[in-house]
Amino acid sequence: MSEDLPIRPLSAAEVEMAVEWAAREGWNPGLADAAAFHAQDREGFLGLFAHGELAATLSAVRYGASGPGRAGFAFLGFYICRPDLRGQGLGFRLWQAGMARLAGCTIGLDGVAAQQANYAASGFVLAHRNIRYGGVAAVGDGVPDARVIAVTPALRAAVAACDTAHFGVPRPDFLALWLEPPVGAARVLVEDGAVTGYGVIRRCREGFKIGPLFAPTAAGARALFAALAVEAGRAEAGGAPLFLDVPEPNGAARALAEQAGLSPVFETARMYRGPAPDLPLARIFGITSYELG
Numbered sequence: 620m621s622e623d624l625p626i627r628p629l630s631a632a633e634v635e636m637a638v639e640w641a642a643r644e645g646w647n648p649g650l651a652d653a654a655a656f657h658a659q660d661r662e663g664f665l666g667l668f669a670h671g672e673l674a675a676t677l678s679a680v681r682y683g684a685s686g687p688g689r690a691g692f693a694f695l696g697f698y699i700c701r702p703d704l705r706g707q708g709l710g711f712r713l714w715q716a717g718m719a720r721l722a723g724c725t726i727g728l729d730g731v732a733a734q735q736a737n738y739a740a741s742g743f744v745l746a747h748r749n750i751r752y753g754g755v756a757a758v759g760d761g762v763p764d765a766r767v768i769a770v771t772p773a774l775r776a777a778v779a780a781c782d783t784a785h786f787g788v789p790r791p792d793f794l795a796l797w798l799e800p801p802v803g804a805a806r807v808l809v810e811d812g813a814v815t816g817y818g819v820i821r822r823c824r825e826g827f828k829i830g831p832l833f834a835p836t837a838a839g840a841r842a843l844f845a846a847l848a849v850e851a852g853r854a855e856a857g858g859a860p861l862f863l864d865v866p867e868p869n870g871a872a873r874a875l876a877e878q879a880g881l882s883p884v885f886e887t888a889r890m891y892r893g894p895a896p897d898l899p900l901a902r903i904f905g906i907t908s909y910e911l912g
Contacts, residue, residue: 624709626716629664631674637676640699642824646909647862649803649821649828652720655796656680656911660802664697665720667713675700675709679717680911681701681724682788690860691786692896693724696910710765715718734878735888743890746866751840751894753826755858756848763849764842770798770805770817777814778807778888785833787896788910793911803827804850808839820847826860827851832905837871840848840904864903872904 629637631653638653656678658665663680666673678697695717700710718726718741729749730738739745770818771779778798783789798805810813816834820827829847834840843864851859856862863881866889887909906912 624674624712625668626665626713627668627788628662629666629673633666633673634664636673637666637678637697637699639909640676640701641697647822647823647825647828647869649800651801651821652908652910655793656687656719658796659790661721665717665725667709667711667716669704669709672751673701674704675713677713677717679719679720679904680713682790691724693721693726694910694912695721695726695728704856725891725896727889727891727896727912729887729889729906729912732842732886735890738888740889740903742892744892744895746798746889746891746895747900749864749887749909750863750867750873750883750887751862751864751885751887752873752876753860753862753878753884756844756851756861756879757880758845758848758877765808766839767806767842767846768809771805773883774807774809774814777807778817780877781814781833782831785831785899785908787898797849797907804847806843806846806850808834808843810835810839816902817908818843818847820850820861823862826862828829828862828864828908830905831903831907832863833902834904837875837900837904840872840875844904848879865902865905866903868900869903871901875904 634657635653639647641648660680664678676699678695682692707869800821803820805819807817818832820829
């Protein structure tokens with residue numbers, strides 16, 4: 620197509636459409652993901668339009684400044700072109716617009732392994748793999764761990780601080796919705812009166828996903844995982860599939876997933892353009908999402 624094709628931020632309804640496209644691609648988004656994703660950066664979901672209809676999508680979501688001398692952090696996702704319009708360069712036009720929007724930021728993405736070379740051509744460098752584990756989880760004896768409790772208003776600030784310590788930058792608008800999934804739950808790990816970790820489980824098109832899962836130790840992560848898996852069982856009896864996206868360098872996280880009866884089903888390449896954030900991967904037992912990091 621040679622005509623001028625408009626590119627603009629998507630409305631909330633159009634972000635829902637982008638999530639639906641992701642579902643058709645087999646990415647299994649959460650049922651309420653769109654609202655939380657859009658809340659983080661309401662100008663960050665871009666669409667390219669052809670003949671008045673959405674033709675391609677890309678999220679180019681900004682976060683706050685990530686340290687002295689840093690212009691900020693951003694994350695790319697939802698890079699999808701409508702199947703009937705592929706092969707015409709529309710996706711690349713939108714990619715260029717997204718990259719221009721994020722100029723000066725360190726940019727992260729989780730891409731399929733087959734696209735690593737293409738992302739490398741745009742200046743992205745591989746940091747590590749993420750492995751999606753899935754299956755019907757074994758939840759043990761179901762005895763609750765007293766250290767794991769529900770998120771209360773009094774704990775919100777501490778949970779936000781814990782999230783920033785593991786994600787690298789604050790994301791309060793996102794968390795305001797992510798911590799209250801319509802079908803699912805958020806749980807915190809409290810040790811010696813302090814919040815040391817937390818996790819969220821949410822209903823997806825297929826089964827449930829846990830993300831994030833942050834904890835200082837494997838034992839703490841197992842306690843959170845077990846509590847969240849029990850919540851999935853309450854929401855849907857009969858053994859719904861459960862998914863956890865694990866940073867490959869965290870061997871304890873991979874062991875946790877395998878001990879719970881989950882198996883690798885998919886993987887992505889975490890890549891950055893610009894200085895990679897110094898994340899505490901040993902404490903990240905599950906990333907939040909492949910779409911927003």
